[in-house]
Each structure stands twice: as C-alpha cells, then as structure tokens.
Amino acid sequence: MAKPKLAIYWAASCGGCDIAILDIEAKILDVADFFDLVFWPVALDFKYDDIRRMDDKSITLTLFNGAIRNDENFEIARLLRQKSVVMCAFGSCATEGGIPALANLYDRESIIDYAFHKSPSVDNPDRIVPEPIYKVPEGTITIPAMWNTVRSLGQTIDIDYIIPGCPPQSDQIINVVEAVIDILSNGKPLPAKGTILGATDKSCCDECKRQRNIKKIKKFIRPFEKVLDPDLCLLEQGVVCMGPATRAGCGAKCVSAGVPCRGCYSLPTNIRDQGAKMASALASVIDSTDPAEINAIIETIPDPIGTFYRFSLAESMLRRVQI
Amino acid sequence: MSFEPKIIGFLCNWCSYTGADLAGTARMKYPPNVISIRVMCSGRVDPSFVLDAFSKGADGVLVCGCHPGDCHYVEGNYKCMRRIPLTLKILESFGIDKGRLRLEWVSASEGARFQEVIKEFTEQIRALGPLQLKEWTFEPPKESEHMIEMGRA
Numbered sequence: 327m328a329k330p331k332l333a334i335y336w337a338a339s340c341g342g343c344d345i346a347i348l349d350i351e352a353k354i355l356d357v358a359d360f361f362d363l364v365f366w367p368v369a370l371d372f373k374y375d376d377i378r379r380m381d382d383k384s385i386t387l388t389l390f391n392g393a394i395r396n397d398e399n400f401e402i403a404r405l406l407r408q409k410s411v412v413m414c415a416f417g418s419c420a421t422e423g424g425i426p427a428l429a430n431l432y433d434r435e436s437i438i439d440y441a442f443h444k445s446p447s448v449d450n451p452d453r454i455v456p457e458p459i460y461k462v463p464e465g466t467i468t469i470p471a472m473w474n475t476v477r478s479l480g481q482t483i484d485i486d487y488i489i490p491g492c493p494p495q496s497d498q499i500i501n502v503v504e505a506v507i508d509i510l511s512n513g514k515p516l517p518a519k520g521t522i523l524g525a526t527d528k529s530c531c532d533e534c535k536r537q538r539n540i541k542k543i544k545k546f547i548r549p550f551e552k553v554l555d556p557d558l559c560l561l562e563q564g565v566v567c568m569g570p571a572t573r574a575g576c577g578a579k580c581v582s583a584g585v586p587c588r589g590c591y592s593l594p595t596n597i598r599d600q601g602a603k604m605a606s607a608l609a610s611v612i613d614s615t616d617p618a619e620i621n622a623i624i625e626t627i628p629d630p631i632g633t634f635y636r637f638s639l640a641e642s643m644l645r646r647v648q649i
Numbered sequence: 650m651s652f653e654p655k656i657i658g659f660l661c662n663w664c665s666y667t668g669a670d671l672a673g674t675a676r677m678k679y680p681p682n683v684i685s686i687r688v689m690c691s692g693r694v695d696p697s698f699v700l701d702a703f704s705k706g707a708d709g710v711l712v713c714g715c716h717p718g719d720c721h722y723v724e725g726n727y728k729c730m731r732r733i734p735l736t737l738k739i740l741e742s743f744g745i746d747k748g749r750l751r752l753e754w755v756s757a758s759e760g761a762r763f764q765e766v767i768k769e770f771t772e773q774i775r776a777l778g779p780l781q782l783k784e785w786t787f788e789p790p791k792e793s794e795h796m797i798e799m800g801r802a
Contacts, residue, residue: 397790431742475784482787601739602697609731615717615724620731624738631742643700645785648744 330386330510332361333377334416335406336368337392337399338426338476343417344368344391346493350500360507361386365406377405385410387506389489393419393426393640394477397458398470407483412516414523418492418590420479423640425492427476428632430639430646434474478640487517489524492590492637495576498524525575527595530587533578534569538562542613546626549586560586561611566633571603590637599643601634654774656709657702658683658767661691663721664756665713671760679767682774683711690714691752692725696736699750703740704782709749709774713766716754726754746777 336344348354348369357363364385365372388410394400407413418424429437442448442455458471479485489502502524509516517523531538538559547564554560560567560581568589569581575591589600597603608627614620627633635642660666666687672679688694691714699710712733714726733752741747751773753766 400790471790473790477787482789597697599697599700602695602700602736605696605735605739606732609728609735612731615727615730617730617734621734624734627738630735630738634739643697643704644743644745644782645704646783647742648783 329360329362331364331384332357333365333385333388333406333410334363334368335365335388335390335392335402337390337403337420337479338395339392339417339419339424341368342493343419346417346491346496346499347389349496350503351496353500353503356507357503360511374402374405377409380409382408383411386510387412387414389414389416390420390479390485391417391493392479393423394473394479394482395426395429396470396472400482401470403479403483412486413483414487414489415479415485416489417494418490418592418637421488421490421592421641422638423476423478424590424637427478427638427640428636429476431631432647433649434472438472475646476640481640486519488520488522488592490522490573490590490592491524491576492588494524495579497577498575522573522592525573525591528574529594530569530572530574530576530578530581530591533574533576534559534581535578536560536581541611543608543611544613544623546623546628548628549584554584556584560584561607566608566627568600568604568633568636570607571597571600571634588636589634592638600638601631601642604634652775652779654682654708654771654779655706656683656711656771656774657707658685658711658713659688659691659694659698660685660755661693661714661721661726662687662689664715664719664754665691665763667757668713668755668759668763671757672763673760675760677760677764679764680771682771683767690720690722690725691729692720692722692727692732694729694732696732696739699736700739703745703749703780704785708777708780709751709770711766711770712750712752713755713763714752716756719756745780748773748777749780 365377388406415421419426438455442450458469460467536559537557541562543564545564546566549565554563565586567586569587572587572589573591573594580587593600612623660669691712694712702710714729720726737747737750751770755763
C-alpha cells in the first residue's frame with residue numbers, strides 16, 4: 327500500500343515552525359517512515375509544479391505555517407487546499423496572523439516606505455522599491471504583490487484543524503503526530519472539523535505553577551525594572567502577563583522561566599478577542615476607583631496593543647487599524 | 650439621505666434601564682438611534698461586546714450604569730469604570746475615534762438625564778459620521794499577472 331502523503335509549507339513566517347518539526351528529534355524518523363513527504367520547501371527541493379501535477383485530494387495531510395500576506399502565500403495555500411484531504415493551520419501565524427499580522431497596525435505604503443527608505447540601516451540612494459511587475463528588455467519580471475492586510479490562513483481558505491503556538495511545542499507536535507499515525511493506520515475517525523490540536527481548553531494560568539493571591543496593581547512594570555519573586559504570579563507583581571487570555575498547551579514554559587506569557591497559544595475556548603479579554607482581566611486587577619488614577623495606571627502599560635494582540639491581530643474582532 | 654447613527658446602548662438593569670423606562674413613561678422625547686440591550690450590571694459589559702458591536706456595524710456604543718457607590722452588586726460599576734478606558738485605549742490604537750464609546754452614570758430616577766445623554770451622544774456620533782471598517786472581510790485577489798506566471802507549467 328502506498329504511504330500517505332504529507333506536505334509542509336511556509337508562507338509569511340520565520341521558519342521557526344519548520345525548526346519545531348525537526349525538533350521532535352528521533353520521532354522525525356517515524357514521520358519519514360510512515361509518510362511520503364511530497365513537499366517541504368525548507369528542507370527538501372520540490373517545485374510548485376510538482377504539486378500542480380498531483381491529483382486533487384492526493385495529499386493526506388498538509389501542515390501549513392505562516393500568515394497570508396502576499397499573492398504567492400495565497401496562491402499556494404489555495405493550491406494545497408485543493409490537493410489535500412486535511413489542511414491544518416500550524417503555528418500562530420497560520421492560526422491567527424502571528425507576528426507578521428502586526429503589520430496590520432500600518433498600511434502597505436508606510437511599511438514599504440520605512441523598510442526601503444526610512445530604516446536607519448538602509449542605503450538606497452536611487453530610492454528603489456519592489457515593483458510587482460517590472461519590464462526589462464528581455465521581458466517582464468514579476469514578484470508576488472504584497473497585501474495591505476495580513477490574513478490568517480483560516481480567513482483565506484477552508485481549514486480543518488488548528489495547531490497553535492509560536493512555535494508549537496515539540497512534545498505537542500509528537501502527540502499530534504502519534505495521534506495522526508494512529509488514526510490513519512487503525513482507520514479511526516478523524517476529530518471534528520475545527521478542532522484545536524496539541525493544546526487544552528484551559529488558560530495558561532491553569533498550567534502555571536506560580537502562587538496566586540489577590541491581585542492589586544498600582545503600576546505596571548516591565549520585567550527588567552524589578553527583581554521578580556520566582557514563585558509569585560507575575561501579574562500580581564505588576565508585569566503584564568498574557569496568561570489569563572491565552573490557551574494552555576505549552577506547559578507554561580515562559581512563565582516558569584520568569585518571562586511573562588506572550589500569548590502565542592491563541593485564545594482559550596469561548597474567548598473571541600484576545601485583547602478584549604486581556605483588557606477585562608487587567609481591569610479586574612487595577613487597584614483604584616478614581617477615574618484619573620485609573621487612567622494614570624493604564625498609561626503605565628507598555629505598548630498595550632502590541633502586547634494584547636502580539637499574535638492575534640489578524641483574527642481580532644477589528645482586524646486592522648483604520649487609516 | 651441624511652446619516653442616521655446606529656448606536657448600541659448597554660444599560661444596567663437596576664439603574665440605567667429603569668432610568669430609560671422612566672424617560673419613556675414620562676414621554677420624554679429623545680432620538681430613536683440607540684438600540685438598548687439590558688444587562689444585569691455595567692460590570693457585565695465585556696470589552697469584547699463593544700468591539701463586537703463595532704465590527705458588526707455600530708457607529709457608537711454607549712454604556713450606562715449606576716453612579717459610583719450605588720451599584721446593586723456593590724462594585725460592578727467600578728469594574729466597568731476600569732474597563733472602559735482600557736477599551737478606549739484599544740479603540741484608539743485601531744484608529745477608531747474615542748468619541749464613539751461613552752460611559753455614563755444614569756440612576757433610576759434620572760429619566761431627564763437619560764434623555765440628555767441620548768440626545769447629546771447621538772449628535773456626537775452624527776458629527777463623527779458612519780464607521781466603516783476597512784478590509785474587514787476577505788476578498789480573494791483577482792488573478793494577478795504574477796499568478797498567471799506561476800500557473801504556467
């Protein structure tokens with residue numbers, strides 16, 4: 327019997343998700359043994375045309391990491407959807423936009439202007455900017471056109487499952503790989519469409535081992551401003567920790583190491599907007615009933631929008647800044 | 650046709666909704682632009698309700714609760730008092746005018762005040778104009794020259 331086919335693709339991402347897949351160590355041999363790897367641009371040499379020539383639904387599973395922010399990302403997402411039985415958003419960027427989606431706080435023109443003219447490290451005296459279509463004597467050269475708004479994978483194509491995380495933790499990837507191999511080799515039913523794999527239904531706080539008491543905050547601080555108690559809840563010490571608004575599944579690794587949760591494991595069940603949830607959580611811990619003092623305390627939150635929506639801006643209720 | 654603002658009003662059950670009821674029974678006139686949603690307490694109004702209203706076409710959101718110190722649940726309105734400035738901070742960062750969200754304290758006896766608040770807020774939103782969220786829904790791009798290029802085997 328032919329092996330089931332596996333494809334792994336990266337769109338607008340950093341490559342960390344691909345590294346996370348390699349990070350499952352010896353388990354990667356089981357993956358290579360069980361699956362026929364048909365497409366994995368970061369590790370093996372395949373061409374887009376190899377995929378185009380395949381029959382529809384001939385790839386059993388596609389793990390897609392990265393956000394969708396240009397024509398190429400979208401084109402390949404659509405192509406892989408057409409060729410795959412199961413399409414899985416892998417990692418924060420595919421799930422909810424991730425770091426690339428912070429571009430939604432600006433517009434395309436100002437991003438290009440900064441990257442090609444204003445950035446202090448740029449030397450561009452001829453003021454060259456990328457043109458999607460460029461004519462040269464030999465013919466026309468094209469590059470993928472960049473979008474004004476970064477999208478999550480699920481906003482652009484139909485997806486079946488979600489594996490959150492920046493990147494998904496290797497132990498969780500192993501769990502998913504084992505479950506997939508078990509399902510395929512024993513003919514078990516697939517989980518319901520839209521299921522979030524490799525994570526739990528609770529919040530990061532439920533996995534956190536730090537001690538929690540009543541929280542009363544008069545001033546928010548950044549972690550370097552104070553020697554933090556290693557056993558006490560970080561939010562209680564005034565550090566903005568995204569734990570209350572983040573899904574559990576990572577094993578609370580950052581908070582165990584003394585770094586506040588950054589919110590990469592997406593929204594917990596029944597929460598619809600990570601920033602709104604965080605605003606609600608912080609409103610409960612601010613220790614004041616005086617409007618002026620409340621405003622002063624809120625002003626001490628470092629970069630509220632970038633903190634609350636660090637990974638989820640594309641999937642947030644408002645999607646992008648209105649310019 | 651002139652612009653009629655669509656405003657969602659979250660009114661607390663114990664003070665503001667009763668205040669609105671008083672304005673109604675006393676036949677006080679105010680603009681019909683506010684769609685009232687009764688909540689048990691202003692502290693029940695999660696910031697996501699506000700963002701949800703804006704993402705679904707509201708031009709303004711009004712939250713009304715008991716005066717500080719008068720909350721039926723002792724401190725629910727204080728929670729609201731802290732949530733609204735945080736929500737305003739989010740709205741501001743998303744480029745939405747802060748004037749589109751307002752928190753007001755209206756007691757059960759303040760029918761006239763409710764009338765004033767609605768009149769004033771409706772005019773404020775009318776002046777700000779309709780809120781249209783750009784690129785909120787995803788439109789697949791038309792086949793670009795680049796895509797045609799990539800499609801050639």
